[in-house]
Amino acid sequence: MTNWLVLDSFNSVPLLLYALLWLAMLILAPKQDLAGNRITRWLMVFAGTALVYTANHLALYAAGWVLSAWPLMEDSRLGRLTRISMALGGVALALGLGLIMQRGASAGNADPWLLSSLSGTVWAGGQLPFALLTLAVIQRKGIFPIHSWVPQAMQRGDLLITGLVLNGHFGAVTVARVALPLLGDASRASLTVLADLGLFTAVLGAIVAVADRKPRRLLAWVAISQASTILAGLESLNQQAITGAMLHWMVVSIATSALFAVLRLVEVRHGLAITGTEYLGVGRRFPRLAVFFVVAGVALVGLPGTLGFISEDLLMHGALESHPWIGLAIPVATALNAIGIFRLFGILFLGRRLAPTMIVPDAVTRERWPLAALILLLVALGLVPQVAINLRSAAAVKLERIESPVALTSDAMPAGNGSH
């Protein structure tokens, strides 16, 4: 079992962040979201995500992927679209990894199932495995045209669990840990298409969010839109944009987790389904939840004073050469997303004076501190961004070297350069 798991500069920070987010969501989750066997789903999502982040063995990678998707595949409340999408993504990934393993074995590699062993190989004709991995990435990240499962799963399923599945950002992990190091030229040429699809999804999601009035769906569209720009940064061959993408990954994960949590807490306090047809007006009753929502929303759409401003600045400046139209896509998408977030804020917290007949507490201590920690993280790292940048700079430099054809050496690969 040696070298089956790896911890390196690329995956250590996302793993730690994900563990903290998972814990925060678990603390914040209403009791009804943990009732029965639901805690098993939470554990499956975490275990699967931790496996994907750390797996050096291709079978473990695929197992982690499927394990984290299982709670959505087995949830009978979700439509066929979500379940088929998740299954499709899992099968595509397994087949892609299987092909990679088979080609590694036929090339005489002694350990064709280890990412670190395969990463020195420069592949010729890796189009099919890459196509399958691309399909898996598109599905899991919710990128056009396989994006519709995200709003459906958010609307019908467990909001917090779906949020955790989405915030695993497996698409970005797979691009950085598998596609770029293993598939060489095949991935480099085609990743541009993937990045452009991501930018298109960013604008598409932002436009759909303009008119959607169901809070969960609206938030799902904004989350898809904001998360879709990460791939453009990762693929850009440029250290600034790669760092920007990694920071944006952190921003999207923290901010959307906080937003999902606040929405869920308002839902359980409200007691009825929130249709978005009228203002709830709970701002006076739940001022802390309202403030947490505003700060997380502001960070997500890149307003100053938060880490979102930094990540978008780096993304835009870094990807200037590789994706000139990122300079239009990001401002347009974030402008529309900001409008969507403010509209949702209005629907949930403003616009109505509620009669003081029912006493429902604002964020209680158990809820207050995890949410406060999340927004403080977004603001503190926004004011002192060099801390976050330093945490991700080593991984960004390595990824930049991988993307540069002259540096295709095994010591440059994130998967093969860690401490086992």
Next chain:
Amino acid sequence: MDVISMSSDPMRTLLFLTVALPGAGFLVLALSWLVGVELPEKVVARVTGLIYTAAALCVAGGAWLMRAVHLPSLHADYGDWFRVGEYAFKFELYFDGVSLPLLGLTTVLTGLVAAFSRTYMHREPGFRRFFLLLHLFGFGATLGFAAGSFDLLVGGWELVGLSSVLLISYFFERQGPVTNALRVFATYRSADVGLLVGIFSLHHFRHSAALPALDLHTLDPQQATIVGLLLLLAAMSKAAQIPFSGWLPRAMEGPTPSSAIFYGAISVHLGAYLLLRARPLLESSPVALGAVALVGLATALHGVLVGRVCPDAKTSLAYAAVTQLGLIFFEIAMGWTTLALLHILGHSTIRTLQFLRAPSMLHEYHRIHAASGGLVDGGGLSLEAALPFALRRRLYWFAVDRAHLDRLLDSAAVRPLSRLSAWLGRVEQKLAGGEKLAVRPVPVGATLSAPMPEEVDVLHD
């Protein structure tokens, strides 16, 4: 241009404090709220007063020191805010004959408005929220005026916009302020795309957006036109120029002191400030320069016309401000930058006074009117009387609907976007199967096409 070294120069420190003090005020109030400490009104007001007095003294001290050493401008580099590889986002401030007067104006007027608000907002449930947002605005405005690069200016610009929108929805238990705040926010954010893309283009053409480093004269006319028109778009939105002027009366839903400092004084002049900074660039593009002049003149005429039929004091003052802002744009286009700067200073001061005075003035007018048995003459010239009746009627209809500009924006932008969004939503739902009524063309609850507030109660909004 003079670059001051990293030594502990008193000028650098004083001018840095001008920006940092309001930011510190915001952080103190925000953190005290977060840990559950409810500061007494008196403490909040006194701390605010101290902060803006100190900030104003810092501006005055810094300006005096610069004058004493015959320094026309000061480019203060405080190091990298963050750095990735070769790219560094510098925290650099730039002080000269344009930014210093505006910094002085901002600190003095914000302090005065804070002093006024201490009694005006007394015992309001959102007293602390008001002062918190006032500090956020103060930080954003001083950062915007002192920014040494367009990148940093964006930070201040966005913070002013955010605090503005949160104050418009201050009375959040009524639907009017909420829908109008959303409309203002949508206008701001849409036009801010121009600012972001403009700065992105500057980086593309010049590989820098730092004010002292930019030799904007050397952009070729085509580049200057692209960047100039994009920056103009952002300036038009912030300064309520046509066709965006409709957001200004909507913004009057906020408390009167915030209307005074935002829409009478500082926030609306940020657009003009952006154009003053971009003036060298505009000179390289006759098209952009012509567009600034045209927008300014047309807005001035629009403001005069609409202002004459406004039914309430705050809206009337808003359109008076629109008129003056149009003239300021025209002055900038004509190259009369000193006049434009003086105009900004004078207009901000008088308009703040008028906004703050409006509630008590109306109160007194009503008292005098009643005491005189309703015999008080409205006064003023009615130049319209010289026009033919048919033309007057047409003009009235045109003006009372605010030149149909909101309808125009609705039909040109809001409705097509809503329809596209709704159509995409329906396609998605068809694919996903079910929930057919989840999306409608015009979202209910919070809509971008909110009706214009007919009348604003200036006595207490």
